[in-house]
Amino acid sequence: MIDFHTHSAASDGALSAPALLARAITESLQCLALTDHDTVAGYQCVKNMDHSGLKLISGVELSCQWGRTGIHVVGLNLDVSSSVIQSHLSQLDLARSDRAERIAHKLDREGISDSLAGALAVANGAQIGRPHFARWMVLAGHVESEAVAFKRFLGRGKPGDISLLWPSLADTVSAITNAGGVAVLAHPLHYKMTMTRLRALCRAFHEAGGTAIEVINGRPRPEEVKQLWRLVEENDLLVSVGSDFHRDSPYGAGLGVDPASIPRGYGVWETWC
Ligand code: AMP
Numbered sequence: 586m587i588d589f590h591t592h593s594a595a596s597d598g599a600l601s602a603p604a605l606l607a608r609a610i611t612e613s614l615q616c617l618a619l620t621d622h623d624t625v626a627g628y629q630c631v632k633n634m635d636h637s638g639l640k641l642i643s644g645v646e647l648s649c650q651w652g653r654t655g656i657h658v659v660g661l662n663l664d665v666s667s668s669v670i671q672s673h674l675s676q677l678d679l680a681r682s683d684r685a686e687r688i689a690h691k692l693d694r695e696g697i698s699d700s701l702a703g704a705l706a707v708a709n710g711a712q713i714g715r716p717h718f719a720r721w722m723v724l725a726g727h728v729e730s731e732a733v734a735f736k737r738f739l740g741r742g743k744p745g746d747i748s749l750l751w752p753s754l755a756d757t758v759s760a761i762t763n764a765g766g767v768a769v770l771a772h773p774l775h776y777k778m779t780m781t782r783l784r785a786l787c788r789a790f791h792e793a794g795g796t797a798i799e800v801i802n803g804r805p806r807p808e809e810v811k812q813l814w815r816l817v818e819e820n821d822l823l824v825s826v827g828s829d830f831h832r833d834s835p836y837g838a839g840l841g842v843d844p845a846s847i848p849r850g851y852g853v854w855e856t857w858c
């Protein structure tokens with residue numbers, strides 16, 4: 586089993602980076618990338634720990650935008666201490682702090698006050714994101730679940746969905762490739778695009794220097810995987826796979842993906858694992 590898309594408490598995951606690494610070792614993963622949103626703090630924390638035979642690959646899931654659409658690009662096997670990545674991450678730190686203030690302002694106008702302090706307390710030093718606002722809204726009794734917080738306040742098109750703030754797709758792919766890594770288009774079917782637009786996104790991603798797309802993210806349905814393979818073939822891309830693990834949950838996938846269904850020559854990991 587291998588996994589190139591996971592989150593720790595350095596972003597919006599539940600497990601600390603050492604606990605995630607320990608879990609991966611317990612579950613006998615061969616190869617793992619920790620890909621927190623817009624931070625490598627979790628990876629930095631565990632990279633020199635004992636991996637007991639597990640191969641740990643550097644990674645990060647970068648927020649960016651293509652036109653008006655927010656997109657996630659996973660960077661793998663990159664030099665996380667390179668100046669190009671460090672300065673890109675500083676830019677994202679600022680964007681996230683700024684966005685958190687704007688989300689709080691929007692929630693204020695919806696009659697929900699003091700959310701910034703609340704979300705920062707939940708984040709507890711992690712890279713701040715909407716899931717921390719959602720968690721705080723549940724704890725403060727504003728909504729009954731995080732899903733409802735997204736549905737009413739934080740999800741696509743809702744007041745707390747702040748657009749046009751991330752670096753461009755092209756700059757993001759460049760930052761990853763200039764740091765020696767490979768860029769992977771994360772969960773292409775999460776963006777709710779028409780197939781025509783998705784094709785254009787894959788083309789733009791490839792032209793920007795992107796290498797692979799995730800054909801397995803979490804627990805996809807077989808027809809989704811088939812659709813993604815068409816995009817791979819059309820754009821001469823490689824593939825990556827990951828659970829997108831955030832926490833144990835009845836809905837999300839557990840750690841680890843079985844790569845048996847990926848034909849030789851396609852896996853972006855073949856030279857590392
Ligand atoms: P952000 O990076 O701050 O924009 O937050 C995006 C993260 O929120 C995603 O990576 C998911 O982990 C989480 N998320 C997105 N949509 C939902 C939802 N509907 N319910 C719960 N969590 C969500």
Ligand code: MN
Nearest residue numbers: 592597622831
């Ligand atoms: Mn997340």
Ligand code: MN
Nearest residue numbers: 646657771772
């Ligand atoms: Mn994502």
Ligand code: MN
Nearest residue numbers: 590592646829
């Ligand atoms: Mn993710």
